[in-house]
Amino acid sequence: MSDPILSLNNVHTDIAQYHILQGVDLEVPKGQVTMLLGRNGVGKTTTLKTIMGQWTCKSGEISFDGQDMTQMAVSARARAGIGFVPEDMGIFADLTVEENMVLGATSGPMDPKRKEWLLNAFPALGTFWTSEAGNLSGGQKQMLSIARAMAEDRTLYLIDEPTKGLAPAIVSTMAQALRELKAQGASILLVEQNFSVAKALGDTAAVMDEGRVIWTGAMADLATDKDLQERLMGLSMEAH
Amino acid sequence: MIVKLLSGDKPRSRVLTALLLVILICLAGAPFIFDGVRPLDTAARICIFILLVASYDLLLGYSGIVSFAHTMFFGLGAYGVALASIHMGRGFDALLVGSVAGALAAVILALLIGLFSLRVRAIFFAMITLAVASAVAVLVSQFSGLTGGEDGLTYKIPRVLTSANRLGEIMGTKISGKILNYYLIFFVSLILFLLLLRIVNSPFGRVLQAIRENDFRAEAIGYRVVWYRTMATCLSAATAALAGSLFAIWLRYVGPDTTLSFEIMLDILLMVVIGGMGTIYGAVIGATLFILAQTYLQNLMGTAAEATSGLPLIPELLDADRWLMWLGILFILSVYFFPTGIVGRLREQHRA
Structure with a gap:
């Protein structure tokens, strides 16, 4: 070990x-x-x-x-x-997906390559980039919660x-992202x-x-x- | 250009945009559009209260911090100008020194309150601000040698800003120092309001919103919640103190009732709630409606009572002396029908 x-x-x-x-x-x-x-x-x-x-x-x-x-x-x-993704997701519902992601990068602007990787891993986030996070579905909120924790290294x-309560397609997206991480x-x-x-x-x-x-x-x-x-x-x- | 000036935070509703434009035009042209001293005084109060309410919205609406000490900061700015003008004599240097000293005192006090109480639960912070604000109000009343006590202080401001300074006529309006004074208040309020808009739309403002929504999550991402809350409290206090300085420059009088009373604190709370918390633009709508109602509702009701004098009961209900009751009813109705405030409701309608 x-x-x-x-x-x-x-x-x-x-x-x-x-x-x-x-x-x-x-x-x-x-x-x-x-x-x-x-x-x-x-x-x-x-x-x-x-x-x-x-x-x-x-x-x-x-x-x-x-x-x-x-x-x-x-x-x-x-x-x-340490990046933490709680069970209740803990997204900031009043802020947009973009603002949630930007908040995840605490040490400065988000690295463009990392952003590209995350948007490839979770394409739904790109689609709803300027939408309020509170309007996302449960699976999308979970993706955002994980992507925000990964916004910086x-x-x-x-x-x-x-993956709790998520549709199988979203579970496999999530698993793939964790595998890449x-x-x-x-x-x-x-x-x-x-x-x-x-x-x-x-x-x-x-x-x-x-x-x-x-x-x-x-x-x-x-x-x-x-x-x-x-x-x-x-x-x-x-x-x- | 305009979007940049608004820090990218557009009103996001056509009705709201129209309302804001009407208010801006009326305030910008107040000396030329309206006749007499009272409308100009009302316009100046609206400018100052927009700034004061916006600074409170930074605290309550954006940071989720309930404070009852906002009038204390407002008062510190006002007394700063008053004391500087008395001790340094009339002059712009006194206004500047008084404003800066008032803002600094407000920041130091906010920092102390914040560092001692923002670590604990929100309710404790609210209680501590209430206690400190009450203590300061009592101190101001007791130290009458310095503050004038309950009678307050009157002082002179630069002659160039008073009615005695006559500058001629433009578009049929006599231009005096009072109008210059008004534009000083208008432009300083406008600049500080735009600065607040910049702050709430900056990364700092986003962190405040995140803290308001879920402070532990914000902390777990890596933001020092106490530091951010303390900074928000200090910024808000400094802006409130500057609004107080403008009020003192306009009134040429400060007293506990005009700057430190708990009634003003309740008015600020109402203006934020009516306008819409966490929107900044809500301060413009809330303050304008509230001050217009406060100033003109009594007259309006007197006229309505006269017009309906032939009818039973209605003239008594509309008696000018009952204006405060109707003001209360109006506010209850506005909170009932606009739970997210007028700005929140207009934005929801636009989204729908």
Whole structure:
């Protein structure tokens, strides 16, 4: 396994009176796609939000690219090179697609080559370039959310269920874009329920249960072992 | 050229464009179009309040920050000019020093309030601004040696800007320093309004809009939300203070009731809501309608009451003394029928 770009060491997070993350240990290898899997409510989204700083890590350590970022401000984590695509998309509905994309490039004007690549990967965004983002369909909003996170080169992308509820054609567009992002050398921590997408993209996998990571290994191993899947997640992923 | 001047932010509605043009022409030609002192005074107030309301829209409409301290900043600018004119004597240098000092004081105060309270939830910021504004109003009343207390301050402005300066006649209108004073207010307000339009349409303005919609998302993209909110508060405060300076130059009097009262704060809120939040142009429509109603509704109702004197009940309802009640009803109706403000509604109609 290559060096981790992100490490979580015994991370605990509370949301109100609930103890959600109960000692998460996780490593995301550099340049690979790590799938974060598990049943609903086991803490996958909370893990991403804790890495991003939306939820404060009560104890434990989060280090990114060799730097301790446990106490870092949210914006500083983003500027350090982490792109975050939340499950609720988080697009700015009153702004146009163009304005959303421009906002994604925080360090200056968007690189024309990158813009061209993103518009090729997500052609619908080009079609609705000057439309208000709030008027886009669910799939287009999801594309915009991912494209905005990719508007400038980031070292690590945290992506929460990008294909949830989307039509198969949009899922394959999304998967292709993530594949291209991976080919560019980006590291990705991806929460994904769609097994075919997870199998196609994932290099490594971490399975969570009750606020902890209970298994880590190669995605290929998990994808081929139905017994392991049932033991870890209580179901066979092929059925999903 | 015009689109560039508007920073690419066109009115996006034919009716709105027509309304804005009528207002601009009326304000630009007010001394020549309307007779008498009252219309000129109303036009000057409209110019100043357009600027004041636009500066509040930068805060409320574009940044999603609720502040009750806007009249405090307005007052700081006004008192800056008043105090400078009293201590330095009448002159443009006093006006300039007073305006700059007022704007600087407003920025420093906004910075302090922002840094202390913009990190916390929006409601706390609103409460803190309310507390600080109330404290400043009390201080102004108490330090009567400096501020004139409840009586306020009267002072002299450069003679060239007063009625005593007679310059002849153009198109049948006697040109005096008062008209020069009006055009000073008109052009400074226009320039600052266009500057605000530039700010809200700049990348900085887009980040403010993003923060208004979802502050965590903006932060997670990499924008320091507190810094942006604080900058917006400072810019808004500085512009409000400059509007206050213009008001002081026009009135040649400042007092707590004319510049610091909570009633003015409520008026500003109403003007923003009626015009349309987050549009900047809403400030033009909101301020114009509000001040026209405030100035002329009483007269209009008096005339209507006279005209309907033969009818039962109606003349009593239209009694000039009830103008404030009708003003309230008009505003309730406008908020009910135009929930996104007049500008928002006109733009929606245009899109449809």
